[in-house]
Amino acid sequence: MLKTPYYLVDKSKLLQNLEKIAYVREHSGAKSLLALKCFATWSVFDLMSQYMDGTTSSSLYEVKLGYQKFGGETHAYSVAYADDEIDEVIATSDKIIFNTINQLERFDSQSANAIRGLRVNPLVSTSEFIIADPARPYSRLGEWDPARIETALDKISGFMFHNNCENADFDRFDEMLTLIENKFGHLIEKMSWISLGGGIHFTGEGYPLDKFCARLKLFSERFGVQVYLEPGEAAITKSTTLEVTVLDTLYNGKHLAIVDSSIEAHMLDLLIYREDARMSPCEGEHRFQICGKSCLAGDIFGEFNFDKPLVAGDRISIEDAGGYTMVKKNWFNGVKMPSIAVKQLDGSVELVREFGYEDFVGNLS
Numbered sequence: 001m002l003k004t005p006y007y008l009v010d011k012s013k014l015l016q017n018l019e020k021i022a023y024v025r026e027h028s029g030a031k032s033l034l035a036l037k038c039f040a041t042w043s044v045f046d047l048m049s050q051y052m053d054g055t056t057s058s059s060l061y062e063v064k065l066g067y068q069k070f071g072g073e074t075h076a077y078s079v080a081y082a083d084d085e086i087d088e089v090i091a092t093s094d095k096i097i098f099n100t101i102n103q104l105e106r107f108d109s110q111s112a113n114a115i116r117g118l119r120v121n122p123l124v125s126t127s128e129f130i131i132a133d134p135a136r137p138y139s140r141l142g143e144w145d146p147a148r149i150e151t152a153l154d155k156i157s158g159f160m161f162h163n164n165c166e167n168a169d170f171d172r173f174d175e176m177l178t179l180i181e182n183k184f185g186h187l188i189e190k191m192s193w194i195s196l197g198g199g200i201h202f203t204g205e206g207y208p209l210d211k212f213c214a215r216l217k218l219f220s221e222r223f224g225v226q227v228y229l230e231p232g233e234a235a236i237t238k239s240t241t242l243e244v245t246v247l248d249t250l251y252n253g254k255h256l257a258i259v260d261s262s263i264e265a266h267m268l269d270l271l272i273y274r275e276d277a278r279m280s281p282c283e284g285e286h287r288f289q290i291c292g293k294s295c296l297a298g299d300i301f302g303e304f305n306f307d308k309p310l311v312a313g314d315r316i317s318i319e320d321a322g323g324y325t326m327v328k329k330n331w332f333n334g335v336k337m338p339s340i341a342v343k344q345l346d347g348s349v350e351l352v353r354e355f356g357y358e359d360f361v362g363n364l365s
């Protein structure tokens with residue numbers, strides 16, 4: 001048995017998402033690029049790259065990673081590029097998407113031979129959290145004024161819209177795409193490709209995939225554009241667990257169990273969005289609050305039921321721990337960083353990366 005803590009990426013579970021992604025490409029013509037900001041665990045790119053068309057990125061380092069480790073089409077996007085990054089970004093990507101017309105103009109000569117696009121902010125979104133809402137008031141994420149965008153059309157051949165966020169509701173997606181068509185259609189028809197971004201949970205159970213494909217196809221045909229999707233969470237949802245061990249228990253009016261991990265260090269989004277971790281449902285009557293081992297008082301994974309009282313040494317598996325976790329892990333409290341393991345399609349488990357004290361030291365100076 002591997003030593004905890006470790007993230008376990010299960011390729012057979014990943015495959016269920018990837019097959020849906022391939023289905024969408026086949027039935028809609030839309031290509032899918034993995035959003036590396038959500039998941040950049042390159043040990044499983046061998047499998048993912050067979051079902052997806054490439055990657056999209058948020059920075060120079062991500063675009064390089066996609067180019068070197070994933071292959072296929074490599075889209076570069078960043079909220080803002082620095083002068084000393086731009087040449088390398090262009091050298092390692094097939095398309096560069098600028099966040100503003102200002103950046104497009106600033107890097108006009110360096111990028112003149114590249115395929116260029118612009119991020120457009122339709123000012124509608126699905127996020128329930130202001131912190132994750134690209135259409136929040138005064139958002140810096142993309143140009144929003146059709147008249148201003150029109151002035152840049154001779155420099156670009158595509159737009160990127162990213163306004164969905166954890167959106168599992170097809171009708172809402174459809175409604176927002178219609179708004180985009182109505183507001184920007186006269187500009188879209190002059191483009192040759194459109195990325196609709198990420199945040200569409202089309203790999204989830206019960207999602208009307210055929211309606212989704214038909215809608216994408218209609219959009220693509222109406223405007224004569226190649227459609228791209230940029231799934232992050234949807235590509236890897238439910239593929240990964242965080243495996244931990246109980247180190248101690250105590251009773252403080254509630255039964256508590258402290259594990260060899262930390263939400264702040266290893267599943268930071270739970271803390272940011274004040275959500276509970278997920279565990280496979282258990283009807284057992286022993287309820288425990290699962291706590292992290294950092295000194296943050298609120299380092300709590302949540303409360304769950306178990307078949308028997310937890311004791312030190314018990315293992316616990318935290319579900320759906322693939323997205324926005326490994327890419328955000330940190331060395332807070334010097335907590336041991338989880339290893340990364342992969343469950344191959346034949347069921348064998350392979351430890352692909354371990355982190356130690358040297359990594360902790362090397363991260364600072």
Ligand SMILES: *Cc1c(COP(=O)(O)O)cnc(C)c1O
Pocket residue numbers: 035037038056077162164165166197198199200230231232233234
């Ligand atoms: C975050 C992001 C994605 C991926 O979003 P998910 O919700 O993980 O699917 C895709 N494209 C852009 C531009 C993003 O900012």
